[in-house]
Amino acid sequence: MRGLAAVPSYVVMQPTTLCNLDCAYCYLPFRAADRRMPVPVAEAVAASVNPWAVAGRFSVVWHGGEPLAAGREHLAALIAPFGPEVEHHVQTNATLIDDAWCAFFVEHGVRVSVSVDGPRERNGDRVTRGGGPAYDRILRGVAALRRHGLPFSALAVVGRPEPGQATELYDYFLGLGCDVLGVNIEETEGVNLRDNSHDARLVTAFWAELVAAWRREPRIHLREVEWSLRYAAAVLDGTADDLLPRRLDPIPTVGHDGSVTVLSPELAGFTDVRYGDFSSGNVLTTPLAEILAHADRTPWVGEFLAGVEACRSSCPYFGFCGGGHAANRYFELGRFDGTQTAHCRNSKIHLLEGVLEHARDHQSPAA
Numbered sequence: 001m002r003g004l005a006a007v008p009s010y011v012v013m014q015p016t017t018l019c020n021l022d023c024a025y026c027y028l029p030f031r032a033a034d035r036r037m038p039v040p041v042a043e044a045v046a047a048s049v050n051p052w053a054v055a056g057r058f059s060v061v062w063h064g065g066e067p068l069a070a071g072r073e074h075l076a077a078l079i080a081p082f083g084p085e086v087e088h089h090v091q092t093n094a095t096l097i098d099d100a101w102c103a104f105f106v107e108h109g110v111r112v113s114v115s116v117d118g119p120r121e122r123n124g125d126r127v128t129r130g131g132g133p134a135y136d137r138i139l140r141g142v143a144a145l146r147r148h149g150l151p152f153s154a155l156a157v158v159g160r161p162e163p164g165q166a167t168e169l170y171d172y173f174l175g176l177g178c179d180v181l182g183v184n185i186e187e188t189e190g191v192n193l194r195d196n197s198h199d200a201r202l203v204t205a206f207w208a209e210l211v212a213a214w215r216r217e218p219r220i221h222l223r224e225v226e227w228s229l230r231y232a233a234a235v236l237d238g239t240a241d242d243l244l245p246r247r248l249d250p251i252p253t254v255g256h257d258g259s260v261t262v263l264s265p266e267l268a269g270f271t272d273v274r275y276g277d278f279s280s281g282n283v284l285t286t287p288l289a290e291i292l293a294h295a296d297r298t299p300w301v302g303e304f305l306a307g308v309e310a311c312r313s314s315c316p317y318f319g320f321c322g323g324g325h326a327a328n329r330y331f332e333l334g335r336f337d338g339t340q341t342a343h344c345r346n347s348k349i350h351l352l353e354g355v356l357e358h359a360r361d362h363q364s365p366a367a
Ligand code: SF4
Pocket: 311, 312, 315, 316, 317, 318, 321, 322, 323, 324, 325, 339, 340, 341, 344, 345, 348, 349
């Protein structure tokens, strides 16, 4: 795996910077302002994306802010330029979902992923602009999805991983009715400066317990656990080298103003005296395909690729991780060519160790 691929597998789009919630761990800098994406930005992105979607599976992920805060009419206008082969997803806090939004998702073939952190008492960080709990509103949105028979994914942020929590979390999501679950240990990035270093034993035990809970009733696709098991199986088969892509997926984020930030949506909207605004171009002046063809010339991207090579030569987890995320390096280490971060310890190293710990604890006596 060397350098960036010229064609991504998906594009992240920011229909508005606004979010109607004000979660304590949010990384977004302009979430109180409603800066909306003009339709010409979507038209410019679609001009590159439509041929990619004809050639192979391709997704547009409408992210935010809160993408539903852009309103149905505006979101429909932004979706309109994309061809029928393009798959659409929204990552939403669910608080605005009602019958009308469910009809919209059906009409436009939009797949929904809901952000919720588990049972009510685990959602203390998810609050309204007035500081009140958002949990009941989130559940009302989920109830609407279920009423309409719409499948949905869920994304949970875990602030302090600790024993007992993983089983509680998994059982909660079994009851919620999602079919895919992603679990993120909270990250220090963007405007969220909260410390994300944790006791290694607690984090490893958290992941091991999550594997055990999932194996008891594997009804949900559990993203992190399935990645780890796929990697472990590939190591045993001697095919682990085939798991990492030959080139890194650039994962372009198109900001509300058309600016393109590769690799990490979390960098969009920030500036730094050394790296400028992190963007590699703007779709209003340059086609997205052309921006991506030259994105590895963006100065910070070159520094990040040097960091990936440093990981390759120094980290035993590289085959699983592939070199980590640009935003975590920048916000934790202040630059892109460092290696280990608290994020990669929490979400890669201790994850893999947790899966192995679970396997060791459950091996048969004859093995
Ligand atoms: S686990 Fe951390 S140090 Fe290792 S390859 Fe990934 S980012 Fe680099």
